Amino acid sequence: MRNGFVAGLGLASLAALALAGCGKAVGDTPAGAATSGVTDALIAAAPQDEWLSYGRDYGEQRFSPLDAINAGNVAQLGLAWSVDFDTARGQEATPLMHDGVLYTTTAWSMVKAYDARTGKVIWEYDPKVPREQLVSACCDAVNRGAALYGDKIYVGTLDGRLIALDQKTGKVVFDKVVVPDRQNYAITGAPRVVKGRIVIGAGGGEYRARGYIAAYDAQTGTPVWTFHTVPGNPKDGFENKAMEAAAKTWTGDWWTLGGGGTVWDGITYDPKTNLILFGTGNAEPWNPAPAGRSGDLLYTSSIVAVNADTGAYAWHYQETPKTAGTSIPTRRSRWPT
Numbered sequence: 001m002r003n004g005f006v007a008g009l010g011l012a013s014l015a016a017l018a019l020a021g022c023g024k025a026v027g028d029t030p031a032g033a034a035t036s037g038v039t040d041a042l043i044a045a046a047p048q049d050e051w052l053s054y055g056r057d058y059g060e061q062r063f064s065p066l067d068a069i070n071a072g073n074v075a076q077l078g079l080a081w082s083v084d085f086d087t088a089r090g091q092e093a094t095p096l097m098h099d100g101v102l103y104t105t106t107a108w109s110m111v112k113a114y115d116a117r118t119g120k121v122i123w124e125y126d127p128k129v130p131r132e133q134l135v136s137a138c139c140d141a142v143n144r145g146a147a148l149y150g151d152k153i154y155v156g157t158l159d160g161r162l163i164a165l166d167q168k169t170g171k172v173v174f175d176k177v178v179v180p181d182r183q184n185y186a187i188t189g190a191p192r193v194v195k196g197r198i199v200i201g202a203g204g205g206e207y208r209a210r211g212y213i214a215a216y217d218a219q220t221g222t223p224v225w226t227f228h229t230v231p232g233n234p235k236d237g238f239e240n241k242a243m244e245a246a247a248k249t250w251t252g253d254w255w256t257l258g259g260g261g262t263v264w265d266g267i268t269y270d271p272k273t274n275l276i277l278f279g280t281g282n283a284e285p286w287n288p289a290p291a292g293r294s295g296d297l298l299y300t301s302s303i304v305a306v307n308a309d310t311g312a313y314a315w316h317y318q319e320t321p322k323t324a325g326t327s328i329p330t331r332r333s334r335w336p337t
Helices: 038-044 131-136 241-247
Strands: 004-008 082-086 096-098 101-105 111-115 120-124 147-149 151-154 161-166 170-179 191-194 198-203 214-217 223-228 266-269 274-279 302-309 313-318
Touching: 038 266, 111 151, 120 198, 147 191, 161 198, 191 266, 198 266
Parallel strands: none
Antiparallel strands: 004 082, 096 101, 101 111, 111 120, 147 151, 151 161, 161 170, 191 198, 198 214, 214 223, 266 274, 274 302, 302 313
């Protein structure tokens, strides 16, 4: 099927959600948290007949507990309905499922809502991303998905906006530019929801981008905190001790090229520790050796953990150290003081 997706066995037997045990709050909940619709507790419960977030649950295991399709009846599986998208560009989104509605994003950051039983379009939204924005994205005009929270659905756009839409109508609630500039940054990743905040980063590791991850109030889009993944210009001072420690692993005037380390996707949340864990991309340029740089270039090519409430650094694990040197990489942990 061209540029589309299929709804099959299992969607035809939607049942009322069993919400027992869903009333427990996940840590301290901020004032902007949803109290109805898709709440923090509902996302944490990960009801089996719904798919409320990018990886289904906070740990993003992407495993459905539904057992309607099994080895005994899989041969009976057939096409229930299909739809074609209005673009031939790449499609990388994970559809979301809530209250009998399938939500998905398509190339050019468009959002669509379908009746899960019939495939009928409920509404469509086009953020009208300028097509020339494609030059600021490394890998096509793809979008990896949306986030559901309260009565809204959220999408990050290729031209660096965070947009909230009404789940029932697709009408815009807020539309805010959240990238430092639109020449070096682009958003293709799916937003995540953590305790009343929308968490998202941006791509741009091939350009002059300084990597970061940020949290925004889910009701207003107001920035709450930002954690940069690489240090900025030392003359401007460091935002925190983590950036000061990271600067010791860089050489040369790295800030003139941004540094890279972008958080273009790969974001999870651990309610037990109240940590947001995410992966970071390559240093910029991706081959720093010609620039005469050496060192581990923290916190690029790493898994990083920050406090969900404040964005404060907790720990990191660098998957590929010595990214700018000629030595053979070895995996190890580094803990700045």
